[in-house]
Amino acid sequence: MAARKAVAQVADKVKRKTFLSTVIPAGKATPAPPLGPELGQMQIQIAAFCKDFNEKTSHIKTGIPMRAEISVNPNRTYNITLLNPPTSYFLMQAAGCQKGATSSNTQTAGIITLKHVYEIAKIKGRDPAFTCMTLDQVCKTIIGCAHSIGIKVVRGPIEVAELKEFLARRAEEVAAEEKELEELRLSKVLRL
Known part of the structure; x- marks a missing residue:
């Protein structure tokens, strides 16, 4: 019987996840799903983790999506490594759009210049994934990421009148898409 318990304990140690890579809004880590269950599987004290993460990100504007890598030691302590926000976040902030295009081949969600790309590249170049790459x-x-989410990259400066016209058109497209999605949701509810 004791041998069986020992084998079960070893198996539990083998099954337990020891690394998690996730995106958490700065200053808004909560025990709610999806973060809480993931941390629970790793046997991390959820409330203590949320407090530590929120303290580490207190100098960052609240709500900015931060990439975090969490590793668990055998004694249940953990290390949090904060990385820069995702590239798509920077691109959408530079383009002034809330969401990417639903079909990046046919729609344009925003417009940015090469200067924006250069500034984002200087920030993202510090990430571990880009350390072996040139600027x-x-x-x-x-x-490439900008094209995949429907953001157009132009060489020269963008004219203000052209940008205002584009943003007005895009707002109408987004409103029409949301209305279409809401109608689709309602039709599914009515079928049930």
């Missing part, structure tokens, strides 16, 4: 390669990666 030119990081810029190309960011341009």
